Amino acid sequence: MKVAIVGATGYGGIELIRLLRQHRHVSELSVFSSSQAGTNYDDIYPHVQDIYQGVLKSVDAHQLADEYDVIFVSAPPGVAAELMEYLIDGQAKVIDLSGDFRLLDGSIYEDWYGRPAAKSSLVEKAVYGLSEWNREEIEKAKLIANPGCYPTAVLLGLAPLANDNVIDTSTLIIDAKSGTTGAGKNPSEMTHFAEMNDSLKVYKVNQHKHTPEIEQQLEQWIGTKEPITFTPHLVPMSRGIMATMYAKVSDSLTKTKVEQIYRDAYEKTPFVRINSSRYPATKEVYGSNFTNISYHLDERTGRITVISVIDNLVKGAAGQAIQNMNLMQGFEETEGLWAMPVYP
């Protein structure tokens, strides 16, 4: 199988390469970049020296559409939307890691992203790639809108409760914390080491563009639309997301029932690990495709606290993208992804 990565120089791109190298069905792995075509990949990322000898190629939509089986697009907003107009008729299946095809309603996209939405005819063709909950559609998809890092952590944590309709989403609060690779590879004041080290930051309160992505999926599960409260924070660590989520539960919800709901939801999914007798830490999934979920029902307040932990670059980006590729191509779901977290 021939695989292409468009926008291969970002942190999502390098993680795709790391994981795809381990994938037994990938025979060729090519990297593309508009801005750095002609550059040896190991000149940008010296840690790949002697392991990956790719040279960045310039992006040619027609060539991509014809020559590859699967194309991952890991580029800034808008790139995939434009490229997809050509790729849609090619043979290649496409997995887009940006937000271009995630929001069904173009006007909501434009409100939150502050830029024109992709053509609705393309958005309609995209399948939202939350692997554990959209498996059947993913298997048949031509185009995957790979979920955002925060939505992945949040939705995997909430899905069992939302699908069983045992929480009141009008009371839902999501307090999310991320390592700084989520902010990308470009140096900025916010992620300058001296400014970020030994410090905790909050940002984009009520304004993060992953908010409508979470709302849209919850609405599909629950049937009613509720605005949620979502707050992202930046933690002085490289990788990892923890989402701490709060909601009022139905009066009838017992601890036994919650346990059963989560067990039923995830007993057959290899990458979701439930454990409510312990408190999770982001390091426990470092470098891996796992999601660790813990939940705590509080009788004093009638609320449930759900904690969901992922590696933002793996399950929150490259790993889930490959998991989706596995589903689309009929491979073992864990192929290339069944590595143990790197600990400590």
Place this chain on the structure above:
Amino acid sequence: MKVAIVGATGYGGIELIRLLRQHRHVSELSVFSSSQAGTNYDDIYPHVQDIYQGVLKSVDAHQLADEYDVIFVSAPPGVAAELMEYLIDGQAKVIDLSGDFRLLDGSIYEDWYGRPAAKSSLVEKAVYGLSEWNREEIEKAKLIANPGCYPTAVLLGLAPLANDNVIDTSTLIIDAKSGTTGAGKNPSEMTHFAEMNDSLKVYKVNQHKHTPEIEQQLEQWIGTKEPITFTPHLVPMSRGIMATMYAKVSDSLTKTKVEQIYRDAYEKTPFVRINSSRYPATKEVYGSNFTNISYHLDERTGRITVISVIDNLVKGAAGQAIQNMNLMQGFEETEGLWAMPVYP
């Protein structure tokens, strides 16, 4: 003024020494420790070499009561409760940094702390030392129950809203994050560098003993008792607490009104800084007694998000204790505390 620190070898103790050295009215500063009496302080903390030559003395309650003007107790739970039986009749004013005298209801103390409460006759004499909101009582106090680190950040953030009765406390969620000095000086697996570095942890979900302390104060302000949801996290940094707090607001609450409420509450308090056009970071108060507060009213959800940031060892412990001493002794409130945060 002669000052004693009992339990001087913990992180609260060393921070008291750092700050009291700068205090113009402290003429003598003695350190006490039951377990390490006789040890030179700079053998434990080499960073004080050539600056502070104290030798740890063994704790003798009668001597303490007679010889010092102010005694800070920065010891494990129970030490202050026992010591206070002797100190209560001495000349010294006492500021206790433990939780021994914070909870008015002994049975609640015993539920959350899992140990016997202090004598209620002593607890009744204690004044809760939230400097900005209890000023008058503090000025007249003999015994101060210095607030916990989390409650300080939380209560300073919520006080204006609670006192103006514009939030629905039954919807209150507090998601708090702390640096690891909050867990103290004793090595443990949880705070082992290799386990904590590059990782974010959640702990004691719905079970942290600062929960009833927050509830008790909110009840005093609002008049009704509501159980709250409080979740502490451990962040890979040395110092700093950020509390992110969420509540439904009264329908009539406007941005202009919120602004006015916070401005009115804190315009005369030197250590609280309000800024809602920016997002705070813990580093902005590092090493200082400041509390930075930011609030964000969200019309979509009808909720307010309040973010409050302190240095847990300063405003969350030693700094507020000294601020209280200043109030009790009639000194300038900022004496010894008016240093700029160490940045970056």
Place this chain on the structure above:
Amino acid sequence: MKVAIVGATGYGGIELIRLLRQHRHVSELSVFSSSQAGTNYDDIYPHVQDIYQGVLKSVDAHQLADEYDVIFVSAPPGVAAELMEYLIDGQAKVIDLSGDFRLLDGSIYEDWYGRPAAKSSLVEKAVYGLSEWNREEIEKAKLIANPGCYPTAVLLGLAPLANDNVIDTSTLIIDAKSGTTGAGKNPSEMTHFAEMNDSLKVYKVNQHKHTPEIEQQLEQWIGTKEPITFTPHLVPMSRGIMATMYAKVSDSLTKTKVEQIYRDAYEKTPFVRINSSRYPATKEVYGSNFTNISYHLDERTGRITVISVIDNLVKGAAGQAIQNMNLMQGFEETEGLWAMPVYP
């Protein structure tokens, strides 16, 4: 192939499990621990939940000797020395990650380790497992003394120069820096997060027990014995060692010649990467078995500066141990180890 890990609960042990899980010739992987026999491995290390279901067994030397093909011993000093008396006659090949069999001269061992040396009859049977430089002996070995983490970084960096006899070892200075996992899993004041974070420490100046290990190997290469200066430092990071090494060079040594010496030495070794047009960083080998080496000849001073970088838990421990197993068993040298570093 059946593999056992004795002393499996330390950081070396968990890294062996992570890597051996990826190894295609390992059919059974058992874990042993004297102190924690009966415990589920994932109760100690929750990050292995649902991936590795091993239960710690108590250590029985006879059973070990009979039932396993390869035994890794990753235990405190002395354990392997004792165990080996039984294992030496069994079928299993043994790879010891401690220092028990590294030093040929028992009196030197006793000076630096402060404890009795292993029987010399056993030490004589051990092969020093510096994979790149001892390949032929390793292939035939029954017992491997796996090199220490610092010596691995140091010796791989110096070996080409020492073997070509182009440096004056009497001028050799080794300034080494390690992440804290090198100090092991047991919490201590030195590695308490609040003490180690945002700080750089030096320790055991001229007293680290890896010093004679380096000297012994250099003597074998060069033919004369020289005491070296070796200084270890602790860096606020989890993994990684950087050794910065300095020596006077022969007058005749040119840049071209140095280049050739390193190229010749390492052109066929998959895990050593030479690059002198860049400066290495420990992150570039994170989680991998690579050694990155850079050298800089300074005409002003007549010295060469060699910089060598490894992941202390992989090439400095578990990875090199598995590399040695591959050599001993006739497997592909890179089997189970050919993963890309986790970056960033």
Place this chain on the structure above:
Amino acid sequence: MKVAIVGATGYGGIELIRLLRQHRHVSELSVFSSSQAGTNYDDIYPHVQDIYQGVLKSVDAHQLADEYDVIFVSAPPGVAAELMEYLIDGQAKVIDLSGDFRLLDGSIYEDWYGRPAAKSSLVEKAVYGLSEWNREEIEKAKLIANPGCYPTAVLLGLAPLANDNVIDTSTLIIDAKSGTTGAGKNPSEMTHFAEMNDSLKVYKVNQHKHTPEIEQQLEQWIGTKEPITFTPHLVPMSRGIMATMYAKVSDSLTKTKVEQIYRDAYEKTPFVRINSSRYPATKEVYGSNFTNISYHLDERTGRITVISVIDNLVKGAAGQAIQNMNLMQGFEETEGLWAMPVYP
């Protein structure tokens, strides 16, 4: 006393403000910046909100020369050289934190800095501000060339040995490690959090411009010129420099003698702390003007290892600059600087 800071927006500038605010003889503190004139200082550095209300003024050399008593220049290379042509005839004393006036030989400056040197007539007027060793000249100076951060740590560590002529400088190796604030406030790939966190880097091997600064001072002390080997490293921490230094010693040098040399050298200097029964850590001087020095004579190798630790922004920049101001103005040497390190 009226004080001006030119180039006040860098990390050196903010540290000058933090420390000068505590100085009892500073009645006015003005900040200047060519590029950001008109900006409120707390818009750039929110941690100074409500404490320092300065507004950045544009740089006017004549005005500066006339209106201020002391001017600190904390600007990029070349700025002070140009400005000084006007300031030299004004009333203000000038302390330059850049390298413009440190190197007496303009051609050496041009080799290492890659830009034109300052006028030699100005350079000749500058006094090298290594406070502990140049006290008398500093007291009479009009213009101070404040030492670089690395040279400060290095020279304070070596000075007693060099002045007593007990080391062979031809064998001198300096392995230096710095926190990232030394690289300044501008975001870059090298100091991007995700690239720097959990990583150790080496840079500018044999090429750092602080090398000739160290050589020049050693030559003045010893009388002969020797090229030294100097290697800087970047450590994942915000502040702190540790210099580990190695040299062969005279045969006659005993431990007792070394002790006496260091004691004699520093018994009257308040900011240098000698301790050779412990190993120093950078955190022990965090935020303070102290230098911690430890030395270890190794009989096996005939070498001494000297370890010197400073906070690069304080003793390595702003703190030493103020110490020099105190000497120039006849104030107490410790004025404004006698704070305890912030620990932990």
